[in-house]
Amino acid sequence: MKEVAIGIDIGGTNTVVGIVDQKGHVFASGGISTAAYDDIDDYSEALFAEIDRLVDTISDIKVLGIGIGAPNGNYYSGAIEFAPNLKFKGVVPLVEIFKRRYDYPAIALTNDANAAAIGEMIYGGAKGMKNFIMITLGTGLGSGIVINGELVYGHDGFAGELGHVIAVPNGRQCGCGRKGCLETYCSATGLTRTVSALIGSTQLPSSLRDVKASEITSKMIYEAAMEGDELAKEAFRMTAEILGKALADATAFSSPEAFFLFGGVANAGDTIIKPTKKYMEEHMLSIYRNKVQIIKSELPGAHAAVLGASSLVWKELEAAAQHA
Amino acid sequence: MKEVAIGIDIGGTNTVVGIVDQKGHVFASGGISTAAYDDIDDYSEALFAEIDRLVDTISDIKVLGIGIGAPNGNYYSGAIEFAPNLKFKGVVPLVEIFKRRYDYPAIALTNDANAAAIGEMIYGGAKGMKNFIMITLGTGLGSGIVINGELVYGHDGFAGELGHVIAVPNGRQCGCGRKGCLETYCSATGLTRTVSALIGSTQLPSSLRDVKASEITSKMIYEAAMEGDELAKEAFRMTAEILGKALADATAFSSPEAFFLFGGVANAGDTIIKPTKKYMEEHMLSIYRNKVQIIKSELPGAHAAVLGASSLVWKELEAAAQHA
Incomplete structure (x- = not known):
């Protein structure tokens, strides 16, 4: 009998489901469209059907719980609260909805960056680390902060929004309504904005000058940088400088042992990590120097989000065992 | 039999000792000069003599431990590590030195801001709070961060140096060697620097124009502001703006329930708290708005540092009981 957890990653477009054991082996995965549903009850029914279908494909398993990563997922309330990129408006009590259907010992929800942090701790490079910070560099910048071996949720469940510390006073307009937030510079979107800005402000030669701004991707910028494109290289340097200062x-x-970088921009590896480390060291208070690592996430790209979500189950069971 | 803790606050000039019960009642207090000793052994002997003298002045007590607050005090190592303002250089294993002399169940060391945070939690306004941040506004800016009811020490014992986040890029020269650190603006010293800068940059009328820069104190600025001095009021507003953004x-x-302000500048009460709250709310990500309090520390001024230090003892005993 294999003990498994179900991981569910809810994105604005798709919802991905996976069945995972404690070592991070994914036995089955599938998913449904998120965007196709306007009503949370219809969406839940479709999701339950997909979960049941996947569970039936594997023999000899015991499901111990369900972990869900979702935008604006609040661990304390078990609800998705006012997620701007989902069609389900207001407060959606997702854990309650799941508990009406399933009676597994552990059903928990948090946001995707927090789930990635717990995933790194359970399956990835942060095994055994008690103090680290996960930075996800995707469309935005998310963060999951671990202190004394515990995810930091804060008094209201919304701690760890490092994408919205002010990196540049009166800087770029952010989707949150304020200006200069870290994620407007350090994220896949931020990197493409930096390229556009550099096209305007410099005369650096670049193949990216021949691409429509709306079509430039972080992957394209990385590939250009690898080919020696001066403007693409400068865009990575600028991103690393701002990220290094923020770290x-x-x-x-919280004086962490390490920062883990995850997501699109992190796939650039040393192209982003090496200069970020250099700028971080340069701008650090001396007592912290040469102590803090920057590491690429070790969660396997294809299943990373589902692994992160599923890891909540093992974390919940561990906490329950400690308090028993 | 009264159960008591000994609190010791080590400053660059003086060391203060107090004997305190769990309610924060100070039965006796005294102290020795710190600056008079070049050698840690001579200093320790004098301090032990003062402790023993104070203990003997009170009848019917049981001492449960010693808590020490000191600059660069590292909770994990129990040592003062490279404190720039003390004559004792390098690493001073203070807890070890104390344990050779006393066999109380709890002997612990941390820095003064962390001690103030624990003091606020045990004796002051943070009773029952699980997530809050103590900000001490003295010569510099210190901080003690509490998450899930525990002080955050980080992986190396040096977490919580919010005085050294960069508040103003390429801003004022800081004693740490970098530029623009929060404490160069938001501290007693920072406030006086702001007054000097305003004397140069504005034509605001002010009684402070008739005081030598080297003699201006934060108390003087507060009193001027209370009398309607335009420049002093502007100095408080600027301090509040930078502090509000940093908070x-x-x-x-960490999404705390409250910030507590402690020390010289905090004594200005609403003159600093109200505008800081206004700027904090203005610059906050919307999900956090109208949730986070800013509160003046409720530790009584005269004994605050000793109370903070002594509170480590109760915190240690509480942790030991939980793990027993």
Whole structure:
């Protein structure tokens, strides 16, 4: 009998489901469209059907719980709260909805960056680490902060929004309504904005000058940088400088052993990690220097989000065992 | 038999000792000069003599431990590590030195801001709070961060240096060697620097124009502001603006229930708290708005540092009981 957890990653477009054991082996995965449903009850029914279908494909398993990563997922309330990129408006009590259908010992919800942090701790490079910070560099910048071996949720469940610390006073307009947030510079979107800005502000030669701004991707910028494109290289340097400074400030907060980088921009590997480390060290208070690592997430790309979500189950069971 | 803790606050000039019960009642207090000793052994002997003298002045007590607050005090190592303002250089294993002399169940060391945070939690306004941040506004800016009811020490014992996040890029020269650190603006010293800068940059009328820059104190600035001095009022407004923005960023990290302000500048009460709250709310990510309090520390001024130090003892005993 294999003990497994179900991981569910809810995105604005798709919802991905996976069945995972404690070592991170994914036995089955599938999914449904998120965007196709306007009503949470219809969506839930479709999701339950997909879960049941996947569970039936594997013999000899015991499901211990369901972990869900979702935008604006609040661990304390078990609800998705006012997620701007989902059609389900207001407060959606997702854990309650799941508990009406399933009676597994552990059913829990958090946001995707927090799920990635727990996933790194359970399956990835942060095994055994008690103090680290996960930085997800996707459309935006998300973060999951671990202190003394526990995810930091704060008093209201919304801690860990490092994408919205102010990196540049009166800087770029952010989707949150304010200006200069870290994620407007350090994210896949931020990187493409930096390329557009550099096309305007410099005369650096670049193949990216021949691409429509709306079609430039972080992958394209990485490939250009690899081919020696001066403008693409400068865009990575600028991103690393702002990220490095922000990580130096974050270190003054919780003094982590490591930062893990995850997602699109992190796939650039040393192209982003090496200069970020250099700028972080340069801007750090001396007592922290040469102590803090920056590491590419070790969660396997294809299943990373589902692994992160499923890891909540093992974390919940571990906490329950400690308090028993 | 009264159960008591000994609190020791080590400053660059003086060391203060107090004997305190769990309600924060100070039965006796005294102290020795710190600056008079070049050698840690001579200093320790004098301090032990003062402790023993104070213990003998009170009848019918049982001492449960010693808590020490000191600059660069590292909770994990129990040592003062490279404190720039003390004559004792390098690593001073203070807890070990104390344990050779006393066999109380709890002997612990941390820095003064962390001690103030624990003090606020045990004796002051943070009783029952699980997530809050103490900000001490003295010569510099210190901080003690509490998450899930525990002080955040980080992986190396040096977490919580919010005085050294960069508040103003390429801003004022800081004693740490970098530029624009929060404490160069938001601290007693920072406030006096702001007054000097305003004397140069504005034509605001002010009685402070008739005081030598080296003699201006934060208390003097507060008194001038209370009398309607335009320049002093502008100095408080600027301090509050920078502090409010920094607290908005800190909220994105750990989403605390409250910030407590402690020390010289905090004594200005609403003159600093009200505008800081206004700027914090203005610069905050919307999900955090109208949730986070800013509160003046409720530790009584005269004994605050000793109370903070002594509170480590109760915290240690509480942790030991939980793990027993």
